[in-house]
Amino acid sequence: MKKSVKTNSSKSETSRTSVSETGHIKNVALFETLLAFCNGYGEDYNPANSDLLISNLQAKYDKSRQKLKVVKDTKQPYDSVVGERQMLFKPIKPYGTRVINALIAQKAPATVVKDARTIIRKLTGKRADNTPKDDSEQNQISVSQQSFDRLVDNFEELVVLAQTEGTYNPNEADLKTTALQSYLDSLNAINTRVRNALVPYSKALIARDKELYDSEIGLVDLAFEVKKYIKSVFGASSREYRQISGLRFTKPNKD
Secondary structure (H helix, E strand, O other): OOOOOOOOOOOOOOEEEOOOHHHHHHHHHHHHHHHHHHHHOHHHOOOOOHHHOHHHHHHHHHHHHHHHHHHHHHHHHHHHHHHHHHHHHOOHHHHHHHHHHHHHHOOOOHHHHHHHHHHHHHHOOHHHOOOOOOOOOHHHHHHHHHHHHHHHHHHHHHHHHHHHOOOOOOOOHHHOHHHHHHHHHHHHHHHHHHHHHHHHHHHHHHHHHHHHHOOOOOHHHHHHHHHHHHHHHHOOOOHHHHHHHOOOOEEEOOO
16 A cells, blocks of 8 residues: 655755755766656555656756756856965965065054054964865865954054054155055955845855755755655665665754
């Protein structure tokens, strides 16, 4: 006798881990394999739960693939501008060090040099010891953005200090206050471009995660229900169930 299954998903069937970009793609690919087996069962695959119908599974697969494509399409321009930012920010710390050495060389007051050293310590501190690298996932993106924002804030403090210190007038063109301000403006401009590129990419990540991982209606929970249904129809020791039992879907960790 064929049985329908309850719609409540069980966490024991799915592993919850850190899912990389490849992991999202793998989940969708595994779902395609599962769908192919369901089609292969013919009339024996006849769930009472309409969510498990072949037509609904196909629709879920198509939507999931589309969400992955949007992520890919929005990630490329985001990654491109992030790469530009990496290159632009690369000299910020040695540049700051040159500014304080120029202050010292021009006999700036001890209090000004002390303030400059404090700024340099923040600019080259432990949290900013290496120029931050952006990651594809939302929380890592947020942390990275904050790190770049701190670098800009710290460099701006140094620029203001140099601009207001009367003794600061180096001969080197790239150390003059006009050059420092120009570099600061370029840092702010690239940060704005990154934020603008992040908006569609971030929206795409949210839409993808909803399609794949929402409770009960997401692709992964739906796959779990399909596997349970097949187990109920053919039995746990059946060849049919063994065909799909090894398809392991993963979910991201929740903070």
